[in-house]
Amino acid sequence: MIYCVIPPELADELYDKMVEYYKDNPNVTVIIDRRTGPDRRNRKGGGDGAREQRTIRDRRRPRVPGTFPETDAPPE
Numbered sequence: 001m002i003y004c005v006i007p008p009e010l011a012d013e014l015y016d017k018m019v020e021y022y023k024d025n026p027n028v029t030v031i032i033d034r035r036t037g038p039d040r041r042n043r044k045g046g047g048d049g050a051r052e053q054r055t056i057r058d059r060r061r062p063r064v065p066g067t068f069p070e071t072d073a074p075p076e
Contacts (some may be wrong), residue, residue, distance in 0.1 A: 004030045 003018045004022060005016050022028040 001027045004028055006030065006032050008032060008034065 004018050006018060015030065018030045022030060048073060
């Protein structure tokens, strides 16, 4: 699914044109952006500050202990 997002300031001008343009493509949906409030992507203005900074952990499985055989090709 592909979303064609129209900013609210341009909705009157562009929405009907974009719906008409993409009417034959079922994979595209035209929507008007209705989000309001502070941008939560920057950590300065969003939220109440009670949450701690997000911790990124390595979720990969630990390596199997032990040694592994050589993977070099045998000499010719």
